[in-house]
Amino acid sequence: xxxxxxxxxxxxxxxxxxxxxxxxxxxxxxxxxxxxxxxxxxxxxxxxxxxxxxxxxxxxxxxxxxxxxxxxxxxxxxxxxxxxxxxxxxxxxxxxxxxxxxxxxxxxxxxxxxxx
Amino acid sequence: xxxxxxxxxxxxxxxxxxxxxxxxxxxxxxxxxxxxxxxxxxxxxxxxxxxxxxxxxxxxxxxxxxxxxxxxxxxxxxxxxxxxxxxxxxxxxxxxxxxxxxxxxxxxxxxxxxxxxxxxxxxxxxxxxxxxxxxxxxxxxxxxxxxxxxxxxxxxxxxxxxxxxxxxxxxxxxxxxxxxxxxxxxxxxxxxxxxxxxxxxxxxxxxxxxxxxxxxxxxxxxxxxxxxxx
Numbered sequence: 408x409x410x411x412x413x414x415x416x417x418x419x420x421x422x423x424x425x426x427x428x429x430x431x432x433x434x435x436x437x438x439x440x441x442x443x444x445x446x447x448x449x450x451x452x453x454x455x456x457x458x459x460x461x462x463x464x465x466x467x468x469x470x471x472x473x474x475x476x477x478x479x480x481x482x483x484x485x486x487x488x489x490x491x492x493x494x495x496x497x498x499x500x501x502x503x504x505x506x507x508x509x510x511x512x513x514x515x516x517x518x519x520x521x522x523x
Numbered sequence: 524x525x526x527x528x529x530x531x532x533x534x535x536x537x538x539x540x541x542x543x544x545x546x547x548x549x550x551x552x553x554x555x556x557x558x559x560x561x562x563x564x565x566x567x568x569x570x571x572x573x574x575x576x577x578x579x580x581x582x583x584x585x586x587x588x589x590x591x592x593x594x595x596x597x598x599x600x601x602x603x604x605x606x607x608x609x610x611x612x613x614x615x616x617x618x619x620x621x622x623x624x625x626x627x628x629x630x631x632x633x634x635x636x637x638x639x640x641x642x643x644x645x646x647x648x649x650x651x652x653x654x655x656x657x658x659x660x661x662x663x664x665x666x667x668x669x670x671x672x673x674x675x676x677x678x679x680x681x682x683x684x685x686x687x688x689x690x691x692x693x694x695x696x697x698x699x700x701x702x703x704x705x706x707x708x709x710x711x712x713x714x715x716x717x718x719x720x721x722x723x724x725x726x727x728x729x730x731x732x733x734x735x736x737x738x739x740x741x742x743x744x745x746x747x748x749x750x751x752x753x
Contacts, residue, residue, distance in 0.1 A: 503582045503697050507590045510556070510576045514594055 412454050419451035446483075524625055527552040527600035528617070529591030530573070531584045532608035536562040538728065543571035545614040546606060554594050555608070556587040564608075574598075585694060585701025592689050601625075603689050607680040609728065616721040620683045623717050630688035630714040633674065634681030634721035666703065670710035674718060678702045681721050688714050700745035 423444055430440035453460055453476060460472030469475045528546050532539050532555055539555065546553050555573040557565035559581035569575045576590055588605055595603045602624050606612055612634075620632045662677045682705070684692075691712050696704045709716050 499697065500695065502580065503586045506559075506578045506580050506582050507586060507593075510578050510590050511593060511597075514574065514576045515597075 415454045416451050419447045419454070423447040423451075524602060525552065525598075525600045526550040526602045526604065526617075526621060527554060527595035527598060528604045528606050529588060529595055530555045530568075530606045530608050531558055531587030531591060532556065532560065532564050532568065533558040533581060533584070533587070534560045534562050534564060535608040536560070536564050536567050538610045539564050539608055540567045540571040542606075542608055542610055543568050543573045546617070547572050549614050549617045552595070552598065552600060554591045554598075556591040556594075558582060558584070558587040583696075583698035583701075585699070585704070586697040588701060589694055592684070592692075596686055596689060601686050602683055603686065604683045605680055610726065611723050612681050613722050613724065616681060616719075617683075620681060620719045620721065623719070624683045624685050628715075629717040630685050631709055631716040632683040633676070633716055633718050634679040635674070635676035635718040636679060636721065636723045637675040638718055638720040662703070666706055669703075670706050672706055672710055672716075674706070676718070677706060679721065679723070688712075696745050698745055 426435065426440055426443045426447065429435035430437060435443070457472060460476055462472075464470065464472045464475040467475065469478065526549070528550055530539075530542065530546070530553065535542075543553055543555065551572070553573040555565070555568035555575050557568065557575055557577045559578045565575045565577050574594070576594055578587060578590065592603055592605070602621050604617055604621065606614075606617075616634065620634060623629050624632050659676070659678060663674060666672055666674060666677045680702070691714070692705065692708045694701060694704055694708065708714075
């Protein structure tokens, strides 16, 4: 086994442990946590047994296993960026909602104070 | 008829008092939304006689307009006018803008810089930068495609809504895309609209505060995001 493989596998194990800790402390939902666990074990498996990607690549009509890994990685990354962007927009919209409601209730309170 | 004017303001300490005083010559009901300004915008507006609502954080002109429109509606306003804080607009245009809404000829009156009075694609004092004119032309085309509305000016902040029309709008764009979103909503809801000629004064101050070309890309991005989020 090459040093590179060893380093990546150790990193994947570390990442999986971190995910597990996050699930236990409820810092990460179970579904999302399961996704990340499968992801890191998958990366570890592909790095430890590179020939498996060639087998899969041949079945899917891609020439080399390494190409398949790159294609899948790019698709997964794009999807994650998309999800993050949506999440960020949702967060922004929630912040706006809070800020607007605070401004309106403050104005209402000031108006009531003036009346009394 | 109770007329309220909503002015979203961000770091407009220098101009806001003058703007509020001018608008108050038309109506005493002026709502300034201080959108998280770092200067004394809110205090200056309050001193000038406006009702001030304060956003603790800067959330953009679209969000500030929504807050102001809601506050105006709660106060019992029957016609709600949106107005800019940078001194570009003229309060003298408000009565003509409000008249068709008040008379029930339309639900929304949209101010336009480009109708008859000054001829198409000209402006009151010849100071509109070429890039801005080009961007506005592109916006007209975009609006025509997305809403089917044949307008002469799509990004004019001077508008008048009947209370009922304002209540129906489902606005979500916090930042500059709200101008296009308002038109999309008018089209979606089938509201009756009219364009009314208004004057926009291009001063060094307003030009420095105005939108840049790069803003157009952000507007398109925000519009796409808001349509996905709906």
